[in-house]
Amino acid sequence: MTAIAITAAGGPEVLVPARMAVPVPGQGEILVKVKAAGVNRPDLMQRQGLYPPPPGAPLTPGLEIAGEVAALGTGVQRYETGDRVCALVQGGGYAEYAVVHEDNALPIPPGFSFEEAAAIPETFFTVWTNVFDRGGLQEGQTLLVHGGSSGIGTTAIMLAKALGSTVVVTAGSDEKCQACRDLGADLAINYRTQDFVAVMKEAKLEAHVILDMVGGDYVARNFRVAAMNARIVQIAFQKGSKIDIDLMPLMLKRLYLTGSTLRPRSVAEKAEIARALEDTVWPLFAGGQIRPKIFRTFPLAKACDAHALLEQSEHIGKVVLKV
Structure with missing residues (x-):
C-alpha cells in the first residue's frame, strides 16, 4: 500500500509517499480501507520529532480515519466487511489501509461523506x-x-x-x-x-x-x-x-x-469515550444539528502541503486528506 513516511524530523517536506506492507488485523481489530484521514496538530509535532508514537503504534502519522471495513481480525463482533466506519487510531492514518480495534471505531453517520467522517474522531x-x-x-x-x-x-x-x-x-x-x-x-x-x-x-x-x-x-x-x-x-x-x-x-x-492527552490512552478508555459519543453526539449528527466543518482537502500524496497549511494557522475548521 501507499502510506506517508516521515523521513526525518523536520518541516513538511519530510513527509513523502512510500510503499509499505498492509497491516494485518489482530484479535478484536478491523482492517479499514482508508478513504479519508484527518490532519491534526499532534501529527505536526510527531513530524517535528516532538511527539513520538506510543510503544507499538505505527510510525506513520495520522490519528483519525474514515473508510470501509476490508477485513476482520478474530473475535470481531460489531462490524462486517463493507461497513462504513470512522475511527480513532494510535497512528497510521495517512495510508491506504489502517488497523484499529473495533471498540475504537464508530459507524459513519447517515449522509456523511468520508471526508466529513474523517473529521470526527480526534476532535x-x-x-x-x-x-x-x-x-x-x-x-x-x-x-x-x-x-x-x-x-x-x-x-x-x-x-x-x-x-x-x-x-x-x-x-x-x-x-x-x-x-x-x-x-x-x-x-x-x-x-x-x-x-x-x-x-x-x-x-x-x-x-x-x-x-x-x-x-x-x-x-x-x-x-x-x-x-x-x-x-x-x-x-x-x-x-x-x-x-x-x-x-x-x-x-x-x-x-x-x-x-490530558488522548493518544496514549488504552483501547478500553477510548472505547468508553466512543460509547459516550454514540449515545450523545450521534443523535445530533442524525438530526442535522451539527456537522464537522471542513476547510480544505488534499490528496494523500500532498500531506506535506496539508501540514504547511496547518502551520500557517489560516484554516477555519478541519484539514483532511483524501485517500
Missing part, C-alpha cells in the same frame, strides 16, 4: 473527554475556548451550543471570529486586537469551563475570567508549558486546573 473524542468529562460542562454554563477557529475549537462551539451552553471563543482574525459566530459562538474575541479578559469583564461573563491549547501567559489570564469552582483544561501549550504564576486565584476561586 470529537478530544472535546468530549476534556470539555464534558474532565471539564464537566453543564447546560446553562459558559464555555471559553481558545483557538475557536481550529478543528477542536469549531467542534467545541457546535457541541457546547447543541447541548445548551453559552460559548465564548478567542481567534486570530475578524474573519475567524465571524466564522465562530456563524457556528454559534455567543462572543468571539480577536486576540490580536482585543484583551479577552477585558472583553469578558465588560460583557459580565465568567467561564465555568475553559478549554486552553495556548498556555503561557493565558494560564494566569484564565484565572481572571474563571467563575467560582471553574474547571480549566489544558490540552496543548502553543505559548509554552513553563510559566511563573501567582496561584492565589486558584485557591480563592476554588478552581480546578487539569489537562
Whole structure:
C-alpha cells in the first residue's frame, strides 16, 4: 500500500509517499480501507520529532480515519466487511489501509461523506473527554475556548451550543471570529486586537469551563475570567508549558486546573469515550444539528502541503486528506 513516511524530523517536506506492507488485523481489530484521514496538530509535532508514537503504534502519522471495513481480525463482533466506519487510531492514518480495534471505531453517520467522517474522531473524542468529562460542562454554563477557529475549537462551539451552553471563543482574525459566530459562538474575541479578559469583564461573563491549547501567559489570564469552582483544561501549550504564576486565584476561586492527552490512552478508555459519543453526539449528527466543518482537502500524496497549511494557522475548521 501507499502510506506517508516521515523521513526525518523536520518541516513538511519530510513527509513523502512510500510503499509499505498492509497491516494485518489482530484479535478484536478491523482492517479499514482508508478513504479519508484527518490532519491534526499532534501529527505536526510527531513530524517535528516532538511527539513520538506510543510503544507499538505505527510510525506513520495520522490519528483519525474514515473508510470501509476490508477485513476482520478474530473475535470481531460489531462490524462486517463493507461497513462504513470512522475511527480513532494510535497512528497510521495517512495510508491506504489502517488497523484499529473495533471498540475504537464508530459507524459513519447517515449522509456523511468520508471526508466529513474523517473529521470526527480526534476532535470529537478530544472535546468530549476534556470539555464534558474532565471539564464537566453543564447546560446553562459558559464555555471559553481558545483557538475557536481550529478543528477542536469549531467542534467545541457546535457541541457546547447543541447541548445548551453559552460559548465564548478567542481567534486570530475578524474573519475567524465571524466564522465562530456563524457556528454559534455567543462572543468571539480577536486576540490580536482585543484583551479577552477585558472583553469578558465588560460583557459580565465568567467561564465555568475553559478549554486552553495556548498556555503561557493565558494560564494566569484564565484565572481572571474563571467563575467560582471553574474547571480549566489544558490540552496543548502553543505559548509554552513553563510559566511563573501567582496561584492565589486558584485557591480563592476554588478552581480546578487539569489537562490530558488522548493518544496514549488504552483501547478500553477510548472505547468508553466512543460509547459516550454514540449515545450523545450521534443523535445530533442524525438530526442535522451539527456537522464537522471542513476547510480544505488534499490528496494523500500532498500531506506535506496539508501540514504547511496547518502551520500557517489560516484554516477555519478541519484539514483532511483524501485517500
